[in-house]
Amino acid sequence: MKVLVAYFSQTGKTKSVAEAIFESIDGEKELKKLDEVDSLEGYDLSFIGFPIIAFGPAKEGKEFLEQKAAGKKVALFITHAAPEDQEGVEAWLDKCREAASSAELVGFFHCQGELSEAIANALLKSDNPMMRSFGERRSETIGQPDETRLQRAREFAREVMDKL
Numbered sequence: 001m002k003v004l005v006a007y008f009s010q011t012g013k014t015k016s017v018a019e020a021i022f023e024s025i026d027g028e029k030e031l032k033k034l035d036e037v038d039s040l041e042g043y044d045l046s047f048i049g050f051p052i053i054a055f056g057p058a059k060e061g062k063e064f065l066e067q068k069a070a071g072k073k074v075a076l077f078i079t080h081a082a083p084e085d086q087e088g089v090e091a092w093l094d095k096c097r098e099a100a101s102s103a104e105l106v107g108f109f110h111c112q113g114e115l116s117e118a119i120a121n122a123l124l125k126s127d128n129p130m131m132r133s134f135g136e137r138r139s140e141t142i143g144q145p146d147e148t149r150l151q152r153a154r155e156f157a158r159e160v161m162d163k164l
């Protein structure tokens, strides 16, 4: 069984989840940035990760899934600055699942990831009040994903692997 873990990550948060998933997989495996992956051919399972950007999947993740994941076994992992149980998060995650609708979705994980200082400052200048309110809540996100969340990511990877 050959497993790919591929991610898009602007500030390293989704990358840290990718690394946690990668380290908990036994056997033949590869860890790559999403833009280094031409095709999912040859992989029996692909963990694909990216952040939520503006209330939906990062464009890079969405387009990758729409163009390259059809018919493939895929497990998604997503990070976002909002707490996992915040109202509205499920709708953003549904858009991620929708982007993977042509794939065979065998697992789904999401967790909070720190909003970087540079991005929070940019969001504070946005015309969109929701974006500004994200910027104001940076302090609540600092240090995420923490060890508890990374441990959940490792368990998620093992569960997906055990299922297949």
Ligand SMILES: Cc1cc2nc3c(=O)[nH]c(=O)nc-3n(C[C@H](O)[C@H](O)[C@H](O)COP(=O)(O)O)c2cc1C
Residues within 6 Å of the ligand: 008, 009, 010, 011, 012, 013, 014, 015, 050, 051, 052, 053, 054, 055, 056, 079, 080, 081, 082, 112, 113, 114, 115, 116, 119, 134
């Ligand atoms: C332009 C922009 C828009 C974002 N929009 C959202 C959002 O709508 N909801 C949210 O929870 N987080 C949002 N975030 C925060 C990121 O999803 C979060 O910080 C993520 O963990 C970053 O992952 P990365 O370090 O792998 O890029 C946004 C970040 C950026 C840069």
